[in-house]
Amino acid sequence: xxxxPEVEVTRRxxxxxxxxxxxxxxxxxxxxxxxxxxxxEDLVGREVLAVRRRGxxxxxxxxxxxxxxxxxxxxxxxxxxxxxxxxxxxHDHFDLFTxxxxxxxxxxxxxxAVVYAAGEADPVAQKLLGRLGxxxxxxxxxxxxxxxxxxxxxxxxxxxxxxxKLVVGxxxxxxxxVLFTARISPLAPANTIGPRRALxxxxxxxxxxxxxxxxxxxxxxxxxxxxxxxxHFQLQAQVYDREGLPCTQCAAPLRMLRQGQRSTFYCTHCxxx
Numbered sequence: 001x002x003x004x005p006e007v008e009v010t011r012r013x014x015x016x017x018x019x020x021x022x023x024x025x026x027x028x029x030x031x032x033x034x035x036x037x038x039x040x041e042d043l044v045g046r047e048v049l050a051v052r053r054r055g056x057x058x059x060x061x062x063x064x065x066x067x068x069x070x071x072x073x074x075x076x077x078x079x080x081x082x083x084x085x086x087x088x089x090x091h092d093h094f095d096l097f098t099x100x101x102x103x104x105x106x107x108x109x110x111x112x113a114v115v116y117a118a119g120e121a122d123p124v125a126q127k128l129l130g131r132l133g134x135x136x137x138x139x140x141x142x143x144x145x146x147x148x149x150x151x152x153x154x155x156x157x158x159x160x161x162x163x164x165k166l167v168v169g170x171x172x173x174x175x176x177x178v179l180f181t182a183r184i185s186p187l188a189p190a191n192t193i194g195p196r197r198a199l200x201x202x203x204x205x206x207x208x209x210x211x212x213x214x215x216x217x218x219x220x221x222x223x224x225x226x227x228x229x230x231x232h233f234q235l236q237a238q239v240y241d242r243e244g245l246p247c248t249q250c251a252a253p254l255r256m257l258r259q260g261q262r263s264t265f266y267c268t269h270c271x272x273x
Contacts, residue, residue, distance in 0.1 A: 021099050150166070
């Protein structure tokens with residue numbers, strides 16, 4: 001599933017190229033998770049101003065309104081000249097034709113979404129964005145606020161990170177990596193993590209996610225950015241998908257457990273409750 005680094009890498013790969021483009025047409029394929037919210041032809045004539053990210057959502061700001069894009073479980077975006085893309089296939093569910101190229105959403109499992117909202121304060125946008133936590137790569141992500149959020153929850157820390165209400169974007173792959181870097185057990189109740197370990201965790205979140213963005217995200221199966229380039233962070237993962245292999249720090253075999261139907265990889269020796 002594309003997580004924050006993959007979404008941010010995708011944004012960076014096409015945001016400068018589409019900024020200032022005029023929308024010439026839009027095409028919808030098979031229905032996605034939610035309806036677009038207006039007729040595709042109503043987008044014609046609007047200008048694309050910028051592309052932002054909030055959590056795992058991409059926000060395409062237009063001269064009138066915005067589009068919220070989510071990649072779901074298996075989605076990816078491509079941005080290319082009209083003659084640089086093949087005709088839409090079965091899994092190509094949205095094309096935005098602009099004066100500077102075509103933005104296409106490809107999603108085999110159709111859990112992705114393209115939703116129109118009049119603005120970020122629109123109830124449609126607030127339903128999707130209103131409960132999202134702090135952005136981990138922004139200055140507003142403060143250690144004190146993060147620690148306070150930990151102290152307010154008894155949820156196991158791995159599941160709290162995945163929930164997205166305290167901090168957004170620490171998805172399953174990166175939560176395992178972050179907790180290993182911070183030397184904290186994924187089973188530790190959040191409110192048992194003291195100030196020193198909380199600061200280690202805070203720093204690990206920022207460091208691991210920033211490194212993943214620099215590596216182009218993680219490609220386990222089919223993720224690629226809007227230029228078609230895969231990510232490489234998986235090559236430096238220390239625990240994710242390494243069950244039974246030796247820990248890079250202590251050489252003990254790494255373990256895997258299930259938490260909320262998600263796989264967690266960790267070292268029982270290095271990561272303490």
